[in-house]
Amino acid sequence: VTMAAIARHPDLASLAHAARAVGGPAIRNMATVGGNLFAPAPYGDFTVALLALDATVNIDDGELPIETFLAKRESNHAIITAVGFTFPAEGFRFLKVSRIKPKGVSVLSIAAVLEQAPDGTVSSARIALGCMADRPMRATAAEKALLGRTLTIDGIAPALAAAGDGTSPVTDPIASAWYRNEVLPVHLGRLLLG
Secondary structure, three states: OEHHHHHHOHHHHHHHHHHHOOOOHHHHHHOEHHHHHOOOOOOOHHHHHHHHOOOEEEEOOEEEEHHHHHHOHHHOOOOEEEEEOOOOOOOEEEEEEEOOOOOOOEEEEEEEEEEEOOOOEEEEEEEEEEOOOOOOEEOHHHHHHHOOOEOOHHHHHHHHHHOOOOOOOOOOOOOOHHHHHHHHHHHHHHHHHO
């Protein structure tokens, strides 16, 4: 399926922003979910959203969790037949940071799925990052730091401090690894605070 089809599908309205983050209209008419799964950094923004959604990737010989697929995508010569996920009723957030709006190449992309308890504290968090390694990755330290916290400036501070743990950002003509490390907590904070 193409990014354009996802962006206009009424049942995927919450994912439309992530689909529209992929190139301009001409690119979105050709770019597919399967192709995006193989896109190296600084591309693959839609894959970041799928990683936060804990998607599964169906290939011709079975189903894999997206993290397993991404870990060995270069050596995987199978054909992707489907991508599945359960879309949360609420709590999905996506942000693409680029120097050229609206369709520039990513400096950074972030997606998160957050569940909150009745008292407003975070009960579950999945945060995915793009451009912070050679492929989309989870921000597991930031996820753990959010648990039991409120989505306030003080509540998210430990998660922002841990956001860069385990990352190995790319340096390319768009941004240096140093710059990506510096702006990650700023943009993650904006995403978490809504």
